Amino acid sequence: MASGPLTPAEILEAARKRVPGMGIATVYRNLKLFLRSGLAREIALPGSSSRYELFNLEHHHHFQCRDCLQVYCLHGCPGGLHALTPEGFVLEEHEIVLYGRCAGCNLDYKM
Amino acid sequence: MASGPLTPAEILEAARKRVPGMGIATVYRNLKLFLRSGLAREIALPGSSSRYELFNLEHHHHFQCRDCLQVYCLHGCPGGLHALTPEGFVLEEHEIVLYGRCAGCNLDYKM
C-alpha cells in the first residue's frame, strides 16, 4: 500500500516490481478507466504532475513535504467546511493539503 | 479585484484591459518575480493550469464550481489542522479547496 497518491511515473515504477516490462501507456490507459468509473481520483499539487489514488479509501487528506516532495495520506478531517460555503452555493466535496516538513526530513535538518 | 485566483491566460486578458498589447511573456516574467519574492502564490487544481493570486490577502481558501469551473475566494478557515499532522511532522501551511456548484450555476440548474 502506497503512503500517498502517486504520479503516473511512480505508478509505473511500482507496477514494474510485480510486472516487469509494463509500459507507461498501460498505466495511462488503466488510469483513465479507473477515473471514468470512479475508482480513482486525481490530486493536483503545485510544481508536479497530478497524482492519483484509489477512491475506495476512507475519507482523508494529504501532506506534502516541502523538502523531499513526498505526499503522505493523513487520517481524519477537521470538518466545519459548510461554514465557509457562501449563501446559495452547494458544497459537494473538498480537498485539504497540508505543507511542511515530514519527520524524516525534519530529522535530517536537525543533524 | 478578481473573484479568485487567475490562470496566466486570464491574467493577460485582464491586464490587456488596462495595457492593450501586453504579451503573455510579460505575464510569465512578472509572475515568476512575484512568486520568487513571495508576493504571489500558486493554486493548482485538477484539470486546468495553475492559478495565481496575490499573497497580501487575508488568509483564505477557495471554491471551484464543478459546472462553470470558476474559482472563488472564501472567507475564514476551519482550523484544527494541527490535529491531522502526524507525530514528528512540522506543519507550515495549508490549502483547502471546496468543490460543488456556485450560486449562479445552481440557479440555472433549477430553471
Next chain:
DNA sequence: TAAAAATTGATAATAGCTTATCAGTTTCAG
C-alpha cells in the same frame, strides 16, 4: 542629453505530459 541598462512584445524553441498508432500477443467464445 547621451550612453548604459532594463523592459517589452512577438514568436521560436523547449519541455513535459498524455494520447494515438501499430504490430505482436493473449484471451476467450464457440
Next chain:
DNA sequence: CTGAAACTGATAAGCTATTATCAATTTTTA
C-alpha cells in the same frame, strides 16, 4: 482448435504550458 476481439509495450505524434531569444523601445544614470 480457430478466428475474433481485446490487450500489450514501444514509440511516434500531439498538445500545452512555459521559457528563451532578439530587436526595438523605454528608463535610468551620470
